[in-house]
Amino acid sequence: MKLINTFFFVFFVFSINTYSQSFVKEGIYADGRLEVGATGSMTKYFGEFTDNNVGLAGGFFTRYFFPYVPELAIGARAGFGYLNYERRYINRLGSDFYRQFPREYFLDADRRAYERSTKITTVDLLLFVNLLPRSQINYYIFGGFSVLSFQNQDIQESPLDPGGDRIHYPEFKVQDEIDFHPVGGMGIDVFLYRDLSLGIHASYHILTTDYLDGYAQIPPEGSLANTDGIGEVGMKLSYYLFSDNDPDNDGLTNDEEKEYGTFPYKADTDDDGINDYDEIHLYKSNPLSIDSDGDGLTDAQEVANNTNLNTVDTDKDGLTDYEEIMLHNSNPNIADSDRDGLTDLEEVKAGSDPMKGDTDGDGILDIDDKCPSVFGIKILQGCPQTEAFVKEIETRDTVFVKSKPDTVIIVQEIEKIKKGETYKPKGIHFLTGSAEIRVESELILDDIANWLEREKDIKIEIQGHTDQEGNEDVNMRLSIDRAEAVMFYLIKKGISPTRLQAKGFGETKPLDTSGTKKAMAKNRRIEFKII
Known part of the structure; x- marks a missing residue:
């Protein structure tokens, strides 16, 4: 166990060091990608002879991240290696032990330990839940079903009787070397680059057989109470295929999204009604702000009114675009909306309507009307009789x-x-x-x-x-x-x-x-x- 603890500690320090050095220069975009990798693991046998010995295994690993929901993934892995353990006498095993390991064949079986091994091959079908699939460090858990093929050294070396059965394992059949069982585990991936990651994983196989160590308690037959298990801790190096360079289809590549600070999985980061590409390349506005110029109008409202998204007062008449559109109903693109010779600001100050050349309808244009909001007569320059x-x-x-x-x-x-x-x-x-x-x-x-x-x-x-x-x-x-x-x-x-x-x-x-x-x-x- 000291070796396993040391392994975890070394990897943890490596992960933090990797992250602090900021190896990843590009964004992480897992959506729709296929991970392929190679694994190297330490194996641990769990059974009647559990001890501190570990074995080694290698294999291959693949995982597919669902598009738009990379928090979910499906995958498979195949592994092959050995389990190592010491077969020794244990008081609680009683007569079953000597029935399978009699003294005449296994000298000093009750006084010394024999180092033994079991060759294993596993194929797993897995479902993954990724906690941080778009981050540099991704934590995940997984579960699924596994098929195990194993060959125990004691069983393989057991002599045969005249009938062809193994003397020490009369009930053992060839098909007993195959086991279907559940498997689960967890892992951590550290992305070195967008397409390359280094990871650690730990898993446990809950077996339905008791023959993994070459010893099985005979009664009761078919019981799962004393089944063996396999633990595994390992590292993997993975490469990622099928990169989607624009997962939100907004016209910006993932690199551009990272440069501008926009969200690569959302076409309209600030929810202002204009996608990020149009804000950056068409309107030159801020894709991270719903109101780029801070005039009170959303960028979408500015586009609808054909005003400048980056200028508070498009026509420079002294009234903000918001005031023209929301308060005075004037044209924010023309300094003199009604073209009567007065700017919209002058009309507002005078109390006249910037959208009417003759606000009071007295036939005298506002520019010539001293009382533009009151019906008057020409001789009094638009003011009423007194x-x-x-x-x-x-x-x-x-x-x-x-x-x-x-x-x-x-x-x-x-x-x-x-x-x-x-x-x-x-x-x-x-x-x-x-x-x-x-x-x-x-x-x-x-x-x-x-x-x-x-x-x-x-x-x-x-x-x-x-x-x-x-x-x-x-x-x-x-x-x-x-x-x-x-x-x-x-x-x-x-x-x-x-x-x-x-x-x-x-x-x-x-x-x-x-x-x-x-x-x-x-x-x-x-x-x-x-x-």
């Missing part, structure tokens, strides 16, 4: 003119309109592409002003409309300008600004969609809605 503005207009700009006789038809039409309804007078025209009122249209507006002067409680919304020709945004702006032109005309005629509102609809509410010139003329109009 009491001070109304008084200033009444004082400075109101022009009183002598009333002309009412146009009976217009007055009658207006008086039929109820609150919430709209009056569509004919004949209010403007210069082409302009908000300048034609002279001939002033008579109609004068009649409307006179009517409003009499009906002090009525308030109206002046609505401008255009046809579908030209740019939609330009038409919207033109409709607002024309509505405001009419409003200011009525103010100059003495109507209080507090009773008037101007609103443009552009080409959004056509009366006739046929597309003819007549339809176009019909759609260009000013309407008055009583509110």
Whole structure:
């Protein structure tokens, strides 16, 4: 036993020394690999004559690691060698001993020990559980079934009687030299390189025969109570075949995965939705971080929004990509999402919508609008009317003119309109592409002003409309300008600004969609809605 203990100690020191010197320069990837190796072992017989003698054996070893689950493996090993022991008299064996080893054949059998041996050959089928298959040092346990063929020296040398049976073993048959039994054990492998390892293993064969040492207690026949056993401690040198250079199929070789620190058995190490290869070679991002630039967006979200995975503010507008996407719903790739002349950051600071050129819909672009989030009028640069503005207009700009006789038809039409309804007078025209009122249209507006002067409680919304020709945004702006032109005309005629509102609809509410010139003329109009 001292020799066995010394062996274990030497190997343990060797393993630690090997690991500390970092012989392994490459990653260990056991998945789907086949190990083949040679073994050299010390054998130990366990039976009636158990002593400190050991034998020697050699053999071959193979093991296949399952793909993706290298913690499990199947394998086989074949060994051949000898068991050594001392056959000697033991009081407890009694008459059975002398029946097989009589004094006339074995002189001094009860006083001295005879050094004997048993030749053995084993074939094992094994299942392995590997504790650290992807580490430099792998610990494992195994179990399975074994077939043993043995030839004991005493049995082989026993003389034959006239009938051909062995004199000392009358019940022993040739088939008794074959034994089927379970085997189990454990081992340690130390990888010197990715494809080469040195290991130690220990195993025990639980035999179903009692003839291994040439002595068997005769009664009771077939009993397993006194069966023999074989212990084995050895070393093996193994080489590994069928290396899978990319077990996770992410496009990175195992060497690259080791270099970048990614996990070779997982295509997306950081679980951000982008495989390691794309992060490294396509997006130049960090495969170990779910948010490479730390802006609050995962790398997958950045890819979905076409932003730079390594830059907090892709368009450099002063807002982070996270703020643009998650808070303001703006375009993180364009500094001015709505292209109104203001950067997204300027819009956010001003309280306007970075995705709308005209946030409040008053027809004045945010860049020209001093009140971009509140509906206003052009003369106040987009801000709403105030009491001070109304008084200033009444004082400075109101022009009183002598009333002309009412146009009976217009007055009658207006008086039929109820609150919430709209009056569509004919004949209010403007210069082409302009908000300048034609002279001939002033008579109609004068009649409307006179009517409003009499009906002090009525308030109206002046609505401008255009046809579908030209740019939609330009038409919207033109409709607002024309509505405001009419409003200011009525103010100059003495109507209080507090009773008037101007609103443009552009080409959004056509009366006739046929597309003819007549339809176009019909759609260009000013309407008055009583509110």
